[in-house]
Amino acid sequence: PPKVKLTGITTILGNKRALFMVQEVPAPGKAQKEESYILTEGQRQGLLEVLEIDERTGRVKIKNDGSISVVTFETVKLPVAPVGVPPSLAGGVPVLPPMPNAVAPHPVGNPTTLPTRTSRTPTGEPETQLSPEAQAILMEAERERARSAGEAAKMSPLPPTGVMPNSPPSLLRNRQSNPASLPSLPVH
Numbered sequence: 001p002p003k004v005k006l007t008g009i010t011t012i013l014g015n016k017r018a019l020f021m022v023q024e025v026p027a028p029g030k031a032q033k034e035e036s037y038i039l040t041e042g043q044r045q046g047l048l049e050v051l052e053i054d055e056r057t058g059r060v061k062i063k064n065d066g067s068i069s070v071v072t073f074e075t076v077k078l079p080v081a082p083v084g085v086p087p088s089l090a091g092g093v094p095v096l097p098p099m100p101n102a103v104a105p106h107p108v109g110n111p112t113t114l115p116t117r118t119s120r121t122p123t124g125e126p127e128t129q130l131s132p133e134a135q136a137i138l139m140e141a142e143r144e145r146a147r148s149a150g151e152a153a154k155m156s157p158l159p160p161t162g163v164m165p166n167s168p169p170s171l172l173r174n175r176q177s178n179p180a181s182l183p184s185l186p187v188h
Contacts, residue, residue: 001025001065002047006073007036009055015040016053018060020071022046136161 008019019038024046026032039050051068052061061070130138139158146152 001067004048004064004071006060006071009053011055016055018050018053022048
């Protein structure tokens with residue numbers, strides 16, 4: 001008879017259905033194959049027939065090659081703890097052995113900051129900060145290049161600068177009253 005494993009029970013479509021993985025007995029010289037079956041009560045496929053489905057208990061009564069049996073879900077067996085388990089701390093928390101190449105966490109209350117690094121351009125030279133006015137001119141040049149190349153609709157909008165007559169309201173006009181009104185942008 002084929003090996004039958006119950007993998008699920010459902011009532012989602014209004015009738016009870018049992019899901020199986022079935023390993024048929026291979027013919028001589030053939031490889032063993034596993035097939036998935038979904039059967040309702042009274043339905044038969046090959047040598048397997050479903051007689052009764054009890055979705056509450058997770059049991060399915062089947063006729064397998066003429067033999068009547070009840071199949072249930074397999075219980076998963078957890079692995080046994082290895083020999084030489086380290087002693088537990090007070091409270092039952094096990095002590096884990098140190099892991100090689102592991103980085104120890106910093107003690108609480110002593111946070112460290114990540115080191116800073118100098119940004120570099122593709123040529124390897126340190127980045128220079130441009131004045132807000134130069135940044136605004138570069139943004140307008142990029143806006144005009146995208147307009148003339150027909151890419152303006154595809155690109156993300158650039159912030160307003162007020163440098164060009166048709167550009168949005170100026171950030172530069174507020175520069176005297178608020179020097180921080182124009183963000184610094186790196187040049188790539």
